[in-house]
Amino acid sequence: EAGVAQSPRYKIIEKRQSVAFWCNPISGHATLYWYQQILGQGPKLLIQFQNNGVVDDSQLPKDRFSAERLKGVDSTLKIQPAKLEDSAVYLCASSLALATKETQYFGPGTRLLVL
Amino acid sequence: GNSVTQMEGPVTLSEEAFLTINCTYTATGYPSLFWYVQYPGEGLQLLLKATKADDKGSNKGFEATYRKETTSFHLEKGSVQVSDSAVYFCALSRQGGSEKLVFGKGTKLTVNP
Numbered sequence: 001e002a003g004v005a006q007s008p009r010y011k012i013i014e015k016r017q018s019v020a021f022w023c024n025p026i027s028g029h030a031t032l033y034w035y036q037q038i039l040g041q042g043p044k045l046l047i048q049f050q051n052n053g054v055v056d057d058s059q060l061p062k063d064r065f066s067a068e069r070l071k072g073v074d075s076t077l078k079i080q081p082a083k084l085e086d087s088a089v090y091l092c093a094s095s096l097a098l099a100t101k102e103t104q105y106f107g108p109g110t111r112l113l114v115l
Numbered sequence: 116g117n118s119v120t121q122m123e124g125p126v127t128l129s130e131e132a133f134l135t136i137n138c139t140y141t142a143t144g145y146p147s148l149f150w151y152v153q154y155p156g157e158g159l160q161l162l163l164k165a166t167k168a169d170d171k172g173s174n175k176g177f178e179a180t181y182r183k184e185t186t187s188f189h190l191e192k193g194s195v196q197v198s199d200s201a202v203y204f205c206a207l208s209r210q211g212g213s214e215k216l217v218f219g220k221g222t223k224l225t226v227n228p
Contacts, residue, residue: 004158033215042119042204042218043159056215091159104216106151106159 002026004107006092012113018080021110025073025094031055032069033104034077035091043091049075082114117142121205121219128195128226136190136222138179138205146207148172148181148188149216153202162190162203195226 005024035043048056051072069075089109096102122137150162163172168183177192205219
């Protein structure tokens with residue numbers, strides 16, 4: 001079974017530029033998550049989708065971050081404009097369904113460096 | 116709100132030593148508890164989990180018991196190997212495993228031959 005795919009794996013940009021990350025979840029997984037992992041800290045949830053609807057985006061900085069999952073499969077996370085403090089690893093995860101005991105499976109992450 | 120506190124690292128052990136990584140949590144209700152592991156250059160992988168009090172999760176020689184009375188979920192292994200070198204994260208989910216995960220800061224383990 002293929003795992004969660006993410007691209008790119010690494011990205012270096014200058015502050016005030018924009019950047020986008022892509023995630024393809026495990027086939028058949030209805031729930032998709034984006035986490036931000038700053039160096040030395042545990043991952044923090046940014047946004048959670050159930051199919052193409054948003055379940056939780058309470059910790060998403062909506063003035064600069066946006067995410068979509070238009071067809072309920074792939075998802076894109078965008079930052080515009082980027083700030084230095086956005087340097088982090090962005091992790092995508094998926095699980096079969098919401099409000100269940102299903103495990104979340106994580107992708108390899110995209111490492112972002114903002115200069 | 117919900118939170119997880121785990122012991123600060125890094126932890127350095129010799130091969131075959133006993134490992135304990137402490138984890139305590141604060142949560143309302145009855146959360147599910149997890150240990151995830153991140154090997155160098157790889158993504159997070161679920162190591163083990165427990166979904167109710169007194170449950171013991173186990174995998175690859177690692178164990179952790181859900182202790183509601185002490186709000187703890189300490190990770191243990193009787194004899195570590197060099198291949199266990201990784202960062203270990205304790206996490207909770209308000210219900211089940213598909214609700215958002217709240218992670219601790221992680222503990223880096225290095226096992227020397």
